[in-house]
Amino acid sequence: MATTATVPAPGFGSALWNAVRSFALLRESVVGMAGTALVLFWAIMALGAPLFAPCDPNATLQAFAKPGTPIPVAGACWTDTFILGADNIGRDILSRIVWGARTVLTWAPIAAICAYVVGIVLGLAAGYYRGWIDDVLSGVANIILAFPVLVLYILIIATIGASPLNIVFAVTFATGPLVMRIVRGLVLDLRNREYVAAAETRGETAWRIMLVEILPNARGPLIVDGCLRLGYVIITIGVLGFLGLGLPPPDPDWGGMINETRQMALAFPHMTVYPCLAISSLILGFNLMADGLREISLRD
Numbered sequence: 001m002a003t004t005a006t007v008p009a010p011g012f013g014s015a016l017w018n019a020v021r022s023f024a025l026l027r028e029s030v031v032g033m034a035g036t037a038l039v040l041f042w043a044i045m046a047l048g049a050p051l052f053a054p055c056d057p058n059a060t061l062q063a064f065a066k067p068g069t070p071i072p073v074a075g076a077c078w079t080d081t082f083i084l085g086a087d088n089i090g091r092d093i094l095s096r097i098v099w100g101a102r103t104v105l106t107w108a109p110i111a112a113i114c115a116y117v118v119g120i121v122l123g124l125a126a127g128y129y130r131g132w133i134d135d136v137l138s139g140v141a142n143i144i145l146a147f148p149v150l151v152l153y154i155l156i157i158a159t160i161g162a163s164p165l166n167i168v169f170a171v172t173f174a175t176g177p178l179v180m181r182i183v184r185g186l187v188l189d190l191r192n193r194e195y196v197a198a199a200e201t202r203g204e205t206a207w208r209i210m211l212v213e214i215l216p217n218a219r220g221p222l223i224v225d226g227c228l229r230l231g232y233v234i235i236t237i238g239v240l241g242f243l244g245l246g247l248p249p250p251d252p253d254w255g256g257m258i259n260e261t262r263q264m265a266l267a268f269p270h271m272t273v274y275p276c277l278a279i280s281s282l283i284l285g286f287n288l289m290a291d292g293l294r295e296i297s298l299r300d
Helices: 012-028 030-047 093-129 131-146 151-159 163-188 194-201 206-242 252-263 268-299
Strands: none
Touching: 012 030, 030 093, 030 163, 030 268, 093 131, 093 163, 093 206, 093 252, 093 268, 131 163, 151 163, 151 206, 163 206, 194 206, 194 268, 206 252
16 A cells, blocks of 8 residues: 655754755845845945944044035044034044944844744744633733834833843834734644644654744745844834934944934934935845845745
């Protein structure tokens, strides 16, 4: 009597390779390549901030200097002029934008990864076990999601204080339930597949089935959502900085730069326009990457 072989789901190694392959295939998407170029540009700026920043980002040189103004302090920078001008305190805007890229691209991925870890664990448990576990986790998630996200961020940061770790906690607390709902929906669909039944027949533990059999098969939507989620986190950090609840000064923070100079935007637009362009371009890069990955997944 012939038996039908069941094709097992990919393990972590295969899933990781497929995820890397998905990013490698972005070269087949013009939109994805454009997004990748923007993200890589800012990543290079962040990694090479000491080289690319003309001046010390916190050095006071000449207040309200417009782009092209000569730098009055000899040897303070490796350029002779303010390329993007200076802010109301006299700090070089280009230097602060470059160092601000390092700040954003350090804490935004950390916050997004923490939110994904929490959301994936809770979503796997809710979708696989179902029953009262699903009811409890989904109920808590719905309560958290009932609050406006921005109000929730403000309440958390205003209560526990503004710091990088507190921002990570706030993003994880507010974003984790969103990730959980996505994962839960994917698990409810995947848990009835043949390879899951085969793993249960072999006597594998529930968490091994979830992590090795189910999660790798949900990687496509999660990778796309992860790129979009990074953009949302960058917006969050920028908004908190604009509201004065972001990363503590004097470290450069794009949202904080806009907040510090917003009242002088009409007279000195360069002090707010350039940080806004930096935030917009990085978010656009992640969004285009997500569109490219979605385009490639639809081809497959």
